Amino acid sequence: MIDTHVHFWNFDPVRDSWINEEMMAIRKDFSPKNLLRVYNDLQITGCIAVQANQSEDENHFLLRLAEQNEVIKGIVGWVDLLNPNLDERLSYWSNFKSIKGWRHILQAENSEFILNEKFIAGVNLLKKYNYTYDLLCYHNQLPDIIKMVDQIPDQPFVLDHCGKPDVKSQDLNAWAANIKILASNPNVSCKVSGLLAEADWKNWTEKELFNCFDVVFEHFGYERIMYGSDWPVMLISRPYQDWFNLVNKYTERFSENERKSIFGDNAKTFYKL
Template sequence: MIDSHVHFWNFDPVRDNWITEDMGIIRNDFIPNDILSTYQEIGMEGCIAVQANQSESETQFLLNLAAENPVIKGIVGWTDLKAENLAERLKHWKKFNLIKGWRHVLQAEQDDFILDDRFAKGVKTLDKFGYTYDLLCYHTQLKAIIKLVDKLPEQPLVLDHCGKPDVKTQALKSYEENIKTLAQNPQVSCKISGLLTEADWLNFTEKQIFSCFDIVFKYFGVDRILYGSDWPVVLVSRPYTDWFNLVQKYVAQFSEEDKMKIFCGNAERFYSLTVLSS
């Protein structure tokens, strides 16, 4: 099994100001050793380390961690996708085989950033280098994301955290309409991750989570869904294993072959992982 979405950081209260006081449990350092025992317990073989900070030093930090921690099977880094010298920077990073793709924290941007032609041009450049792109957004940004995706018919894309639906209120009508439209693009996959932090952290219900799963599985299907934990962010709500067990319960309805796709095969294919031992 592969966890397609984890983060590592050395906590800095200024740089990491998105980690607010009420998220106290994750206002700490998190490195691969902190997750290894949990992975061993549940049989998780490796992970994709995803950028949390908007800097190339973040990409190098993840590379340094991966050099010492083989549990990291791939990296989704950050580079300035609007930069004039983007191709030059990608050529530099291409020397590191563990870098599989890139991400920008679009949830912190306005629609004009998402729809900027320079940004679309930058994402389109990734395909020339064999890179993927992770789409991180709130459900309120999905219409803009759809317009962006329409410009990128050849670029492999994955929607992080199911597009962050409104788990709390369960106002999912427009969300479902947008997911249906987005999923019509065959180059787009979806990560089932991050939903607990969109819910009432302490009082969410299984039904609330599963209603969101119902939508993404309906439109993306088992061939384009990747399991992810969003660890350590998930810890603001529940321990890692609580999330893992919740996903396991939902996918019990599927065949063993389909479960293998969700927990391993789809991530292996999307991120071109070639380092699995089994």
């Protein structure tokens, strides 16, 4: 089994200012060693390390971790997609086979950025090097994401955290309609990850989360869904095992082969592990 979405960091209160006082559980360092026991217990054999800091230094940090920890099977790094020398930078990074794709924190950007011609051209260049692209956005940004991906045919995309629906309010209609449209693009997959951060951290219910699962599984199908945890961010709500057990329980309705796809095979195909 592969966990397609984890982060590692040496906590820096200035750089990591998004980790506020309400998130005391994650205001500290997190390394692969912190995951090994729970992974062994759950028989998870590898993970994808995803950028948390928007700098090329982050790529070197994750590459060093991958060299030292075989549990890291791939890296989603960061590169400036607006850089006039982007082709040169991608050519450089292509020497590091652990880097499978890229991500920009689009949830912090506006429409003008997401639909910027130069940004779209930057994402379009990723195909030249067989890179994937992780889409990180809030539910209200999905219309712009749909417009963006429609302009970049044949690029493999994956939607992080199901597009961050408003789990807490359960106001899911507009999000569900946009998920249906986005999933109609065969180049887009979806990570079942990160939903605990969008829920009431202490008082969410299984039904609230399963309502979201229902939508993404209906439209993406088991063929384009990958399991992810969003560890350690999800620790603001529950221990790792609670999230895993939740996804495991929901997917009991699927066949053994379908579950193998969701928990590992789709990730291996998408990220070329």
